[in-house]
Amino acid sequence: MPVSPAVKIRPKSPAADRPAQILAWYDRHRRRLPWRALPGESVDPYRVWLSEIMLQQTTVQAVGPYFTKFLARWPTVSDLGRASQDDVLRMWAGLGYYSRARNLHACAVAVLTDHGGIFPDTEEGLRSLPGIGPYTAAAIAAIAFARQCMPVDGNIERVTSRLYAVEEPLPKSKPEIVALAATLLGPARAGDSAQALMDLGSSICTPKKPACSLCPINDDCAAQVRGDQETFPRKMPKKAGTLxxxxxxxxxxxxxxxxxxxxxxxxxxxxxxxxxxxxxxxxxxxxxxxxxxxxxxxxxxxxxxxxxxxxxxxxxxxxxxxxxxxxxxxxxxxxxxxxxxxxxxxxxxxxxxxxxxxxxxx
DNA sequence: CAGGCGTGGGC
DNA sequence: TGCCCAAGCCT
CATH class of the missing domain: 3.90.79.10 (Nucleoside Triphosphate Pyrophosphohydrolase)
Known part of the structure; x- marks a missing residue:
């Protein structure tokens, strides 16, 4: 019996199944990183927070040794809260964006003195701490506390803007992208959904030469269908600084x-x-x-x-x-x-x- | 709210 | 080489 044309053109992943498709891909291809708990392991909010701060605008490769050093010297947020800011700055030297280190220390002090050494477990509570903005609050809430949040970083911006072919340039399109990204959140496993999109963005849906043939949702991607996926996300041109x-x-x-x-x-x-x-x-x-x-x-x-x-x-x-x-x-x-x-x-x-x-x- | 804020790697 | 980019936040 011949295969009907209808079978050949049917999408393999209808839009409604995206979260499940993404999670299934993640279960096979997730990266093993020093700050990630293995499946079944309990999650340490301190490690999640520390890694998220270090990873702001910084590559996984650069963060690795710093994360290890910090964790060895200050195993808990309370230990870090009792350290001096100068010791923290010295340990941070070379990683860049030093306001992160100052805020990291200030945040540890706040958690120690105002929250008894326990991180708040809601997006709103986390958002009130120094150095924790919209992205990081959502990331910690989802990954460490299983809250139904979808953090939107550069990776998820890119994946989402391609999936929906968002024409409006950043940063104006940010609210639209945040809303669209939230639709990729499944009914459970919020933290895995977020980390799956980040892994997808870093390994397949890359800024240049994306490996669309390996993508679990490729035939459901508006930009890929058009063939101009590399042009997303659209961005406003930035002006160069003076020497x-x-x-x-x-x-x-x-x-x-x-x-x-x-x-x-x-x-x-x-x-x-x-x-x-x-x-x-x-x-x-x-x-x-x-x-x-x-x-x-x-x-x-x-x-x-x-x-x-x-x-x-x-x-x-x-x-x-x-x-x-x-x-x-x-x-x-x-x-x-x-x-x-x-x-x-x-x-x-x-x-x-x-x-x-x-x-x-x- | 646009601009300040580091560094290293890839092409 | 020069430019772009990488899990953003603060003011």
Whole structure:
């Protein structure tokens, strides 16, 4: 008996079955990650929270070692709440977006002092804590507490916008995408539904060259049917930042280096740096040199050949590096301190400063 | 509410 | 190389 045409064109996954299709795929292809409980294992809200904060705008690969380090040093949220912010910043150094580390510590303190060391178990309660926004609150509520929430991150935005071919560009389309993503939530297993979409987005429904042939809901995807799935999600063009320049001063006193701590808020807040000029778009090197630390009457500065470049999210940076070596009797100027070069790894040094120091000492 | 806020990897 | 991107939040 010949196969009827109707059989060939019937979708294999009607829209109503999407949540089940997605969960079935997840049960076969889920990633095993350090912060994920295995099937049947109890979920630790602390681990879920810690991983979600670290994963904000950060790749799984980068987070791995940091998550392990944090968990070993502070096994519970109460342990973290009793730590000093400086210890937390030092442990976070290199991971970027340092306000996350400050908020992480503030959140642990709040959970310890205001909630007896127990995380709130609702989306609303979580949302009130520092560093926990709409996405993270929904993610923790769903994954750690089985609440019926669908967090919407970059992955889920992409999957959803392709599935429904959402034409409106982000960020205006965000509310629409959030509403559409919620339809992918099954009647149970909310946390698995969310993590399934994230895994799907990271491994199959990728920004470039998505592997649609492997997707469990490919024949149900509006963009895939049209063939322009790579163009989703639509986004508003972002404007580029202006190049800023400055001068950094690498001053040694024997085997010690002169450093200071940045202001608590703003760019690289609370992190360690070498003394340096302001970073300005209309930078003039002579003026920058006037902002060198005052050490003795005529410190002989040596300008290192070349520049250190660094690209922040919103502007590129070029730093020229001056070095000086001063005698042992020279004291650190107001607000600065000497630290042994051998212990620099223990400082809260952002990567841009590690580049500067390497350039200056090299 | 648009812009500030790090870093590393992929192409 | 230069650009885009990666489990966003805060103001």
């Amino acid at each position: 800023r320049r400055g001068a950094a001063f690498v001053v040694t006193r024997g085997d010690e280096l002169l450093v200071r701590t940045r202001a608590e808020k703003g760019l690289l807040g609370g992190m360690t740096e070498v003394p340096q000029s302001e970073w300005l778009a209309g930078h003039e090197e002579a003026a920058a040199l006037e902002q060198a630390p005052t050490l003795k009457k005529s410190t002989p500065w040596h300008r290192k050949v070349g520049v250190v470049t660094h690209v922040f999210t919103h502007f590129p940076l070029e730093l020229v590096v001056y070095t000086a070596s001063v005698p042992a009797r020279i004291r650190a100027p107001e607000g600065m301190r000497w630290v042994p070069i051998a212990t620099l790894d223990d400082e809260a040094l952002p990567n841009v400063m590690r580049k500067v120091i390497a350039h200056g000492l090299g």
